[in-house]
Amino acid sequence: MGPDRAPPLLVVGYEHVAVTDRARRGGPMAAISTFFYRHPWAKLAALLLPAVLWLIVLYLGSIGGLLIYSFWSLAEFTGLIDRTLTLSTYQSLLEPANSDIVLRTLAMAAAVTIACSILAFPLAYYMARYATRRGRFVLYLAVLMPLWSSYLVRALAWRQILAREGVLYWALGKVGLDGVIDTLITAPVVGGASLIASKISLFIVFTYLWLPFMILPVEAALERVPGSFLEASSDLGARPWLTFRRIVLPLAKPGLIAGSIFTFSLTLGDFILPTMFGSSEFYLGQQVFTQIGVVGNTPLAAAFTFVAMAIMIVYLSIARRAGAFESL
Amino acid sequence: MSDAAVATRGTATGESGVAVRLDGVVKRFGDVVAVDGVDIEVREGEFFSMLGPSGSGKTTCLRMIAGFERPTAGRVILGGVDVGDMPPYERDVNTVFQDYALFPHMTVAENVGYGLMVRKAPKDERAARAEEALEMVRLTGFGTRKPAQLSGGQRQRVALARALVMRPRVLLLDEPLGALDLKLRQAMQVELKEIQQAVGLTFIYVTHDQEEALTMSDRLAVFNHGRVEQVGSPAEVYERPDTGFVAGFVGVSNVLEGDAAAAIVGSPRPVTIRPEKIHLALDVNSAVADGECTATGVVTKVVYLGAVTRYVVTLDEGGELVVMQQNLRTSSMEALQVQGRRVRLTWERQHSRKVEPGDGPGGAPAEGTMGSADPGEVGA
Numbered sequence: 284m285g286p287d288r289a290p291p292l293l294v295v296g297y298e299h300v301a302v303t304d305r306a307r308r309g310g311p312m313a314a315i316s317t318f319f320y321r322h323p324w325a326k327l328a329a330l331l332l333p334a335v336l337w338l339i340v341l342y343l344g345s346i347g348g349l350l351i352y353s354f355w356s357l358a359e360f361t362g363l364i365d366r367t368l369t370l371s372t373y374q375s376l377l378e379p380a381n382s383d384i385v386l387r388t389l390a391m392a393a394a395v396t397i398a399c400s401i402l403a404f405p406l407a408y409y410m411a412r413y414a415t416r417r418g419r420f421v422l423y424l425a426v427l428m429p430l431w432s433s434y435l436v437r438a439l440a441w442r443q444i445l446a447r448e449g450v451l452y453w454a455l456g457k458v459g460l461d462g463v464i465d466t467l468i469t470a471p472v473v474g475g476a477s478l479i480a481s482k483i484s485l486f487i488v489f490t491y492l493w494l495p496f497m498i499l500p501v502e503a504a505l506e507r508v509p510g511s512f513l514e515a516s517s518d519l520g521a522r523p524w525l526t527f528r529r530i531v532l533p534l535a536k537p538g539l540i541a542g543s544i545f546t547f548s549l550t551l552g553d554f555i556l557p558t559m560f561g562s563s564e565f566y567l568g569q570q571v572f573t574q575i576g577v578v579g580n581t582p583l584a585a586a587f588t589f590v591a592m593a594i595m596i597v598y599l600s601i602a603r604r605a606g607a608f609e610s611l
Numbered sequence: 612m613s614d615a616a617v618a619t620r621g622t623a624t625g626e627s628g629v630a631v632r633l634d635g636v637v638k639r640f641g642d643v644v645a646v647d648g649v650d651i652e653v654r655e656g657e658f659f660s661m662l663g664p665s666g667s668g669k670t671t672c673l674r675m676i677a678g679f680e681r682p683t684a685g686r687v688i689l690g691g692v693d694v695g696d697m698p699p700y701e702r703d704v705n706t707v708f709q710d711y712a713l714f715p716h717m718t719v720a721e722n723v724g725y726g727l728m729v730r731k732a733p734k735d736e737r738a739a740r741a742e743e744a745l746e747m748v749r750l751t752g753f754g755t756r757k758p759a760q761l762s763g764g765q766r767q768r769v770a771l772a773r774a775l776v777m778r779p780r781v782l783l784l785d786e787p788l789g790a791l792d793l794k795l796r797q798a799m800q801v802e803l804k805e806i807q808q809a810v811g812l813t814f815i816y817v818t819h820d821q822e823e824a825l826t827m828s829d830r831l832a833v834f835n836h837g838r839v840e841q842v843g844s845p846a847e848v849y850e851r852p853d854t855g856f857v858a859g860f861v862g863v864s865n866v867l868e869g870d871a872a873a874a875i876v877g878s879p880r881p882v883t884i885r886p887e888k889i890h891l892a893l894d895v896n897s898a899v900a901d902g903e904c905t906a907t908g909v910v911t912k913v914v915y916l917g918a919v920t921r922y923v924v925t926l927d928e929g930g931e932l933v934v935m936q937q938n939l940r941t942s943s944m945e946a947l948q949v950q951g952r953r954v955r956l957t958w959e960r961q962h963s964r965k966v967e968p969g970d971g972p973g974g975a976p977a978e979g980t981m982g983s984a985d986p987g988e989v990g991a
Contacts, residue, residue: 511712514679517699518706519726519777529725533716 353585364582372582376590381570381583385590388567391482392550395489396497399546400539402490403497407538408531410498411505426495434492438559441488445478445560452478475562485561492556493549497542504538505531540602547598551591567591629691630655630781630813631676636685638671638837645671647837648685653781653815658807660816660824663834664860672834673783673817677706690780700729705774706783709790711766713758719745719769720754726777744776745769747806764795775806781813788823800827821861825849833857849885854967858883863933865889867963871930875906876963886935888962891922892955905957906932913950920946924956932956 319326356372358365375381410422429437444450455461468474468481475481508531516526554568565573567587574584602608631653638646646668653659661669674680675687678699686693694702705726713722721728723741732740745751748768758766767787774782784803788796804827807814818824824831825845832842833856841853848861858864868881876882899905911931912923920941922934934956938946 509710509712511708511710512714514677514699515706515708515712515714515773516725518677518679518704519773520700520729521725522700525729530714 349585349588352581353589355582357580357582362579372586375583376586381587384565384567384570384587387564388551389594391486391489391566392547394486395493395550396543396546398486398490399494399497400501400543402494403501403542404535404539407498407502407505410502411508412510426498430495435555437492438488438556441484441491442479442559445484445487447477447479479560480562482561485556488556488560489550489553493546496545496549497539500541500545501535501538504535504541508534537608540608544595544599548591548595551594628655629653630657630689631815632686632688633672633676634686634688636672636675636687637683638668638675638680639683644837646675646682649834649837649839651832651839651842653813654830656811656813657829658804658814658816658827660818660828660831661834662818662821662824662831662861664819667834668837669817669819669832669834670785671837673706673785673815676781676815677704677783678702703780704783705777705779706785707767707770707774707787709786711758711770711787713766713769713773715758717757718754719750719756719758719761722758722769723754723773723776725773740776741772744772747775747809748772748802763791764799767791767799771803771806775810775812778810779812781815782807784814784816786818787816788818788820796823803827825861833861835860851964852883852966855881855883858964858966863935865932866966867930867932869929871926871928874928875926876904876960878965881966882963883966884932884958884963886921886933887919889932889934889956889958891924891934891936892957893949893952895953895955897955897957899955899957902960903957904960904963905955907953907955908932910949910952910954913947915943915946922949922954924954926956 319329352364353372354368354370356365356367356369357363376385406422406426410419414422442449446452452461452464455463464478467483468476468478473482473486475483478484512530512534513526516530517523521529552568553566554572557564557566557569567590571584571587574580574587629652631651633649633651636646636649637644645666649668649672651661651672661672663669671680675682676689678694678697678701682695687695689702689704714725717725720738720741723744724737727737727740742751742754745754748771750765750768750772753761753765753769758769761769767790770787787803788799791799800823803814816824816827825848828845830842830844831848833840833848835856841848841857843851848857852858852861852864855864855866858866863886864883865886866881866883867875869879872882873879895907906926906928908924908926910922911925912921914921915938917938919935919937922936924932924934926932
């Protein structure tokens with residue numbers, strides 16, 4: 284240490300004097316910050332307490348309340364809630380009318396998730412690997428912009444597109460392909476009286492709505508894969524498809540899983556779209572909404588909610604076992 | 612050792628003894644010319660370095676040999692075959708990347724065995740060869756770890772093992788020691804050279820570190836502005852630089868030109884003299900032997916470096932010379948007292964080398980002077 288520097292002890296002593304001086308002058312605010320400086324645990328508690336309280340009391344509390352409800356039942360004649368603990372509500376989930384809803388919703392959520400990942404991947408790959416800074420910004424904006432407008436407006440717009448008098452029929456009619464839709468909607472399970480009344484339209488609109496939630500996490504995951512990984516793989520003899528399977532896909536997995544959590548759970552919980560598209564068949568979210576709001580069978584609604592949560596927990600544990608979070 | 616002249620046209624199967632040949636290779640990225648007509652011939656089994664400052668085109672040349680870039684013009688010939696249109700996964704070369712590019716989701720053994728897995732080698736053969744390669748880079752027993760659990764030097768060695776295990780015709784190394792600290796880098800230099808000699812593979816090594824290139828290479832090419840300024844053995848390039856750029860980039864060098872050069876060596880053409888070749892005498896009237904060049908001047912700066920002292924001498928004839936003297940008998944105090952004194956400098960004529968003027972686009976094409984039989988000593 285050069286002779287031009289003051290010995291360290293003196294410096295500390297000087298600063299100490301300055302801090303206490305300022306604390307005396309600064310009044311209560313300074314006293315508070317000094318207190319937090321001396322008791323770091325108090326600072327931590329003050330920062331975390333509001334969020335923890337919110338989470339425990341309001342969020343976990345209401346889930347706990349729901350859990351209790353799901354073990355109660357609705358008395359058949361009075362329509363009142365019988366507050367004795369029973370598994371009868373869960374048992375009623377096994378009735379075909381209810382289990383069909385669960386399976387139908389599951390199938391829809393799975394189809395939407397798969398479609399979203401297939402549509403999202405190339406775009407996310409392009410954004411992460413090839414787009415210029417400016418191009419990426421424009422694409423980000425394009426992906427996010429639909430989220431700025433109301434979900435209901437966008438759903439209604441899709442009704443205009445898919446209606447018999449709508450843009451799609453008109454455009455296909457111009458090229459003489461309107462027959463395609465009519466053939467499509469006669470298909471056994473996914474078909475319906477019209478395009479709007481078929482599961483196809485519900486699937487299309489779900490996929491459209493949740494696509495951004497898949498693109499963004501996949502893009503973020505791909506951005507963390509350096510180009511040299513792809514070069515190294517091809518340098519070691521792997522053709523592009525093998526490089527994709529062995530390198531790109533495994534490293535994009537956390538992003539795909541994160542995106543699929545969004546698309547899957549959003550589809551599971553949605554209760555508006557099934558009233559606007561598709562046939563009169565119920566979906567899970569819609570069933571919860573109806574049981575609480577219309578029928579007043581809160582125990583059944585609660586049981587359905589826990590089915591959705593159980594599905595997500597099972598899904599995540601499978602993903603975990605498959606090693607999806609290892610490269611996080 | 613003019614490469615073009617020595618090259619014997621091989622049979623249809625290829626030229627014997629030549630691993631890689633770059634033939635008038637040009638690479639443009641938009642308006643930028645990264646590689647501007649490079650001719651290089653790398654022989655089988657040699658440790659060949661491509662040395663140059665960043666942006667001189669050396670890495671782009673390496674990437675064209677690997678197949679990551681396609682040449683705009685010219686030919687890349689690997690073992691006698693023009694590979695210009697061949698993708699990397701069909702070329703018999705492997706690369707050690709500057710950032711190592713180890714796959715983070717695989718273990719060390721899976722990384723090293725990746726190329727064999729791609730080739731569909733049986734599992735037990737894969738494991739055996741991966742273990743063998745890890746042994747070669749002294750990482751036995753590290754196979755089950757993930758790259759994230761290794762130090763920088765260990766990762767570097769895994770990257771090397773992953774390429775070596777493929778037993779390629781040519782191994783390409785892109786500044787593989789750049790991210791390591793000095794001590795580790797020097798240890799790895801020795802190790803790399805030993806491994807290269809043990810396996811007898813052709814190594815093409817890209818670096819901007821002249822010391823690294825000099826210590827490891829059998830031959831090296833000095834790059835500047837997308838061109839090769841000189842190709843030769845380390846001693847040739849160091850002792851007999853063809854251009855002012857090579858003289859300056861490979862080691863420290865003095866350049867004398869114009870009137871000073873005319874007065875001291877008898878020709879105004881630029882010459883270079885290595886600082887350690889110059890003798891500094893404190894007696895201005897000391898004798899000058901036959902065949903020696905001499906100049907007088909004033910010591911304007913003295914830097915004591917421990918083993919040696921560096922003196923900057925402003926010459927009476929104009930210009931400056933840097934002189935390195937071993938501290939055989941001088942102490943630091945004595946060395947520093949030389950500051951401001953008039954001195955006489957002498958050096959043997961053969962150590963002042965005529966070079967092509969300056970660097971830059973108008974600089975010397977490497978072909979003309981490269982490795983000519985007459986080293987072109989001034990007044991020799």
